[in-house]
Amino acid sequence: MFRVTIRGTFEGLDEATREAVRAAAGAAFTEAGTFTHDQSVSAFTFRCQIPAGPDDGEHEATTAAMAALDAHGHPYRLLRVAVTDMRDIKIRRKGRPRASSG
Numbered sequence: 375m376f377r378v379t380i381r382g383t384f385e386g387l388d389e390a391t392r393e394a395v396r397a398a399a400g401a402a403f404t405e406a407g408t409f410t411h412d413q414s415v416s417a418f419t420f421r422c423q424i425p426a427g428p429d430d431g432e433h434e435a436t437t438a439a440m441a442a443l444d445a446h447g448h449p450y451r452l453l454r455v456a457v458t459d460m461r462d463i464k465i466r467r468k469g470r471p472r473a474s475s476g
Contacts, residue, residue: 375460376424376432377403378439383417385449395448407442418450432457 387395392415400408407422424438435457443450 375426376430376435376439377458377460378422378424378435379456379458380420380422380439380443380452381418381454382420382450382452384411384415385451387415387448391448394446398446405442407439407446409446426459426461432459435459 384391384395395409395411395415395418398407398409399411401410401421402408403421403423405423405425407420409418409420411418420439420443422439422442424435424442426435436455439455439457
């Protein structure tokens with residue numbers, strides 16, 4: 375699983391499109407993607423979650439995330455893309471005994 379964060383600015387949104395962006399707002403990572411934005415709905419952060427195949431890497435995740443962003447149909451200018459491969463994240467559980475040395 376990849377989590378992709380895309381930062382950008384919207385270009386030339388009318389009020390109906392601003393309302394559509396507001397309706398897709400949220401901070402969760404979803405496959406369709408969610409937006410957080412500034413008050414004027416000009417700058418945005420788009421978060422989406424991309425399933426990972428065994429041979430998929432950052433390039434494939436970025437391509438899929440850009441397709442998810444494009445599917446919303448809003449004109450934008452791309453500023454930055456960050457990809458996190460969740461397969462690389464190690465989870466330490468609380469309350470589990472640590473192995474002792476000795």
